[in-house]
Amino acid sequence: MSEEKIYSFPKSMREVTTHYCAGCGHGIVHKLIAQIMDELGIQEKTLVIAPVGCSVLAYNYLKADGLEAAHGRAPAVSTGLKRVHKDKVVICYQGDGDLLAIGTAETVHAANRGEHITVIFINNAIYGMTGGQMAPTTMEGQVTKTTPYGRDPKEVGWPIRACELLNTLEAPYYIERCAVYDVKHINQTKKAIKKAIQNQIDGKGYSFVEILSMCPTNWGVDPTKAAEWVRDVMEPYYPVKCFRDGGEKK
Amino acid sequence: MTKELIFAGFGGQGVILAGKILCIAAMKEDKCVSHIPSYGAEMRGGTANCSVVVADEEIASPVVEHPDICIVLNKPSLDKFEPRMKEGGILIYNTSLIENKPKRTDIKVYGIDCNRIAAENGSERAGNMVALGALVKIVPWLCSVDSFEFALDQAISARNKKFNEVNLKVIKAGYDLPLNAQ
Amino acid sequence: MSEKILMKGNEAIGEAAILAGCRHYFAYPITPQNEIPAYMAKRLPEVGGTFLQAESELAAVSMVMGASAGGARVMTSSSSPGISLKQEGISYMSGAQLPAVIVNMMRGGPGLGNIAGAQGDYFQATRGGGNGDYHVLVIAPGNVQELADYTIKAFDLADKYRIVCMILGDGYLGQMSEPLILPKAVENLPAKDWALTGAKGREPHIIASLRLNPDNYLEKHVYDLYENYKKIEENEVIYDTQNLDDADYMIVAYGTASRICKKAIRMLRAEGIKVGLFRPVTLWPFPKKEIAEAAKKVKKILTVEMSMGQMVQDVQINAGKFCDVDFLGRPGGMLPEVEKIVQRVKSYV
DSSP, X not given: OOOOOOOOOOTTBXXXXXXXXXXXXXXXXXHHXXXXXXXXXXXXXXXXXXXXXXXXXXXXXXXXXXXXXXXXXXXXXXXXXXXXXXXXXXXXXXXXXXXXXXXXXXXXXXXXXXXXXXXXXXXXXXXXXXXXXXXXXXXXXOOBTTBTTOOOHHHHOOOOOHHHHHTTSSSOSEEEEEEOSSHHHHHHHHHHHHHHHHHHHTTOOOEEEEEEOOOHHHHTSOHXXXXXXXXXXXXXXXXXXXXXXXXXXX | OEEEEEEEEETTSOHHHHHHHHHHHHHHTTOEEEEEEOOOSOSSSSEEEEEEEEESSOOSOOOXXXXXXXXXXXXXXXXXXXXXXXXXXXXXXXXXXXXXOOOOSSSEEEEEOHHHHHHHTTOTTTHHHHHHHHHHHHOTTSOOTTHHHHHHHHHSOGGGGGGHHHXXXXXXXXXXXXXXXX | OOOEEEEEHHHHHHHHHHHTTOOEEEEOOOTTOTHHHHHHXXXXXXXXXXXXXXXXXXXXXXXXXXXXXXXXXXXXXXOHHHHHHHHHHHHHHHHTTOOEEEEEEXXXXXXXXXXXXXXXXXXXXXXXXXXXXXXXXXXXXXXXXXXXXXXXXXXXXXXHHTOEEEEEEEHHHHHOEEEEEOOOOOOSOOOOTTSOSOOSSSOOOEEOSOOOSSTTHHHHHXXXXXXXXXXXXXXXXXXEEESOTTOSEEEEOOHHHHHHHHHHHHXXXXXXOOEEEEEESEEESXXXXXXXXXXXXXXXXEEEESSSSSHHHHHHHHHTTTSEEEEEEOOTTOOOOHHHHHHHHHTTO
């Protein structure tokens, strides 16, 4: 019987143990990005912008030039860097607090300018690094450190849908929402990220991929339950679908 | 020698431009110059002024507190700057828009019908240029009237250069006026 | 030989930045510095550069950070309230040792204040301004020629020391037009082997200000920053003096305030009163030794500022042990009057 190698550790990933908790979605998405960097052969021209939040140390795991932005400013930092290096691939990696609370203006305006960047948005409905506070995407009734009685939309507003919000703008080229709660969705997510990066390489414009993800630690559940919660609670409110492709609204 | 001037009028009367043209003309003749415009929150219709210093030595301060020379094109500007003038100073005021005569007796006062003279010479908007011509006739030390051609060429954007010829004509009309201190 | 041209201070900064090799400029409008973005919007496309009007000061300074990390010479400009917002990015860039030029054409404060020129941001500029232990190299030009010359110098120093360099002017300087001889264009820009250019044939570069582990990682980094600051303090102090050689009294002032003082000094000298000017040009590093030496030779110092008294503290700290330090200032975008300065100095005689 001949042996065939069907899996190897991505070259664009550092062989270190991450600081992410068991069942967290960041590690999955990091690995997908690293695999895509390998497959597209872009490791030497990728510039990763890390946000403030759990993924602030993304540059310790992805083997590419890395820059750390202030909280919420990753799209603006990406804009400055991309405008200098038009031939490089700029990946702007952000969490929900970064992208939709403190950095809403930067998010909307970078998208509205159609910056030639790829934004990867991890939506896990909570602030991870600071210890489980309400995020702009926290679900109605969800208990967090700062919504101990559950999120009450009458007091703090409804969870914001990023893809739908950005889809009102003229400039974006590609907008898709994915999830990483099971293998099927992980594979779909990889396809979406790959497309979003290929768009940038091809000079197509702004690409945005939202990924529904798990935070078992701050949700106070085990990893299996967390994956089920994304499927059963988050996905019905945040539909997994492509909102725009090739500049055309779906 | 150092001369400190104020050009003042309504926004749109071109007082800031007049100050700039004087600066460029004097700079061409190797004088030291400085120009500070007032800049209000309003864009149009308010009062505008600029402080200009012309000197044959390094200019210490570009800020004009007590002007040697004032060119005022409207009534509010006269009211504002007449009291601040240095004793023995020169005040040129626009009789087209200012009915009351200046009050001070310790300064030399020249009333000029700027708007009418400008209109007679082809541009009713060029009252500022009439005053500029008269100014260098009264104070020839500032610069020669001939340097204004160069100054207009430098100061005016390509879009508006077509007005240079008529502006120069109006400046010369101001320069050729019979001028007597009141 | 270059021809003299009459140029507005704000525009002189813009042209000088281009001559310094700056091809990226990001900013948000605010009076009294709006001529800088307008000038850059017009000129940068002509030289193949990028002008971008950002959605906020926070975004503008972050774009500056991104471009700087990419190795570009980059600038932003604003005025006092806008500079407060930029402090976030300034602190981050200082932590990450990213060079940039930031222009602050100061206006009256606090808050929205007014739009007249003022000098109330001295503390903010010279003490870091944002969070943490750091310094910004602060240059305070005194006329339009210096605005141009020191803008170029700011780019050179920013790259040399990997530091944020601030041009600290005020509304009057920005709006003022004076004759200018354009400086020479910088021809060879310094190589930046630390920049983010893609990890081709080398280990990846990481540019970050977060330093969590080990426990003393940040402490060591801040010591390194301060080693760099020490070199700047030793080598890059700039100041100017006038009429100090035989002076009994010394006026200390910078920027527009120093221009008013020059006029007062002329008037006092005409009356036989021996008074001179000490004008710090770098506000950080402050000319500590130089002002102390000058203080030893005079009977009294008068510090004049367009504020309630901020630089006067540095004068007091460094010169106060050698002679009395007096203060005269006006806040709220008002200019100290020449006559008041003259009277104050006369009262010492």
